[in-house]
Amino acid sequence: MSKKVIIIGGEGNGGIIASCIEDNRERFNDLEWEVVGFVNDYEKEVCGYPVLSGTNNISKLVENKEYYFMWGIHMIGRNILTEQVFRKVNIPQERFATIIHKTAFVAKSVILESGVFVMFNCYIGPQTHIGQCSLIMANSLIGHDTKVGALCHFSLGSITGSYITIGLCSDVALGAKVLEKRKIGNYAVAGANSLITHDIPDYEIHVGSPAKFLKRVRED
Numbered sequence: 069m070s071k072k073v074i075i076i077g078g079e080g081n082g083g084i085i086a087s088c089i090e091d092n093r094e095r096f097n098d099l100e101w102e103v104v105g106f107v108n109d110y111e112k113e114v115c116g117y118p119v120l121s122g123t124n125n126i127s128k129l130v131e132n133k134e135y136y137f138m139w140g141i142h143m144i145g146r147n148i149l150t151e152q153v154f155r156k157v158n159i160p161q162e163r164f165a166t167i168i169h170k171t172a173f174v175a176k177s178v179i180l181e182s183g184v185f186v187m188f189n190c191y192i193g194p195q196t197h198i199g200q201c202s203l204i205m206a207n208s209l210i211g212h213d214t215k216v217g218a219l220c221h222f223s224l225g226s227i228t229g230s231y232i233t234i235g236l237c238s239d240v241a242l243g244a245k246v247l248e249k250r251k252i253g254n255y256a257v258a259g260a261n262s263l264i265t266h267d268i269p270d271y272e273i274h275v276g277s278p279a280k281f282l283k284r285v286r287e288d
């Protein structure tokens with residue numbers, strides 16, 4: 069019997085998570101997970117699934133031990149708020165699902181913490197460690213011996229090289245590329261299509277090729 073997963077988020081990241089799970093079931097006959105609904109503060113329904121609760125009253129769902137959760141909220145540039153909402157829902161680590169789409173390659177030695185989702189056509193190289201509830205979106209590549217903190221988000225087509233360290237709740241945006249051995253701090257953003265040739269300090273957004281400081285992430 070399939071394990072039941074509830075997606076926390078909306079039709080953006082959450083909808084894509086749902087469609088990956090559906091695809092694993094329909095095309096690959098991988099029935100390990102089934103989506104039963106969403107947690108969302110604004111909608112009654114997301115991508116045809118019922119919204120079962122808002123983020124303020126999620127504890128009732130957590131009490132039901134049948135349910136697992138998948139984190140789908142990643143607000144690029146509002147990384148501090150993303151983490152605040154995550155802390156507020158306070159879901160025990162073991163209640164997060166860890167899901168890999170069947171078209172992804174994840175080397176055997178990779179460590180994926182609970183709540184990690186790896187989407188279509190991704191690659192994660194050997195000895196890499198991905199922190200809790202990080203989201204690796206379609207066509208993203210992450211090299212070997214890279215260490216990624218919790219709640220990080222890799223947008224479509226991002227390329228993160230090897231021996232890289234990324235802190236807590238940071239983003240590598242659409243098509244961005246991070247050269248090997250660089251360091252991206254906590255709550256930091258490698259902007260869309262950027263080439264990261266220098267380290268990005270905590271709270272900073274860098275864009276361009278080679279990337280330069282653009283602004284700090286929002287504090288609110």
Ligand SMILES: CC(C)(COP(=O)(O)OP(=O)(O)OC[C@H]1O[C@@H](n2cnc3c(N)ncnc32)[C@H](O)[C@@H]1OP(=O)(O)O)[C@@H](O)C(=O)NCCC(=O)NCCS
Nearest residue numbers: 144145205223224241242257258259260261262273275276
């Ligand atoms: C980091 C990011 C959020 C910054 O965007 P923003 O907040 O809209 O940027 P601003 O409005 O402060 O832009 C300030 C300036 O920087 C420029 N700029 C913004 N992002 C840029 C980028 N990635 N590369 C180059 N220049 C950029 C803007 O054109 C603007 O220039 P101007 O002052 O000459 O008009 C954006 O670049 C980004 O990465 N978005 C996320 C895309 C993504 O991954 N989505 C998820 C899909 S799965």
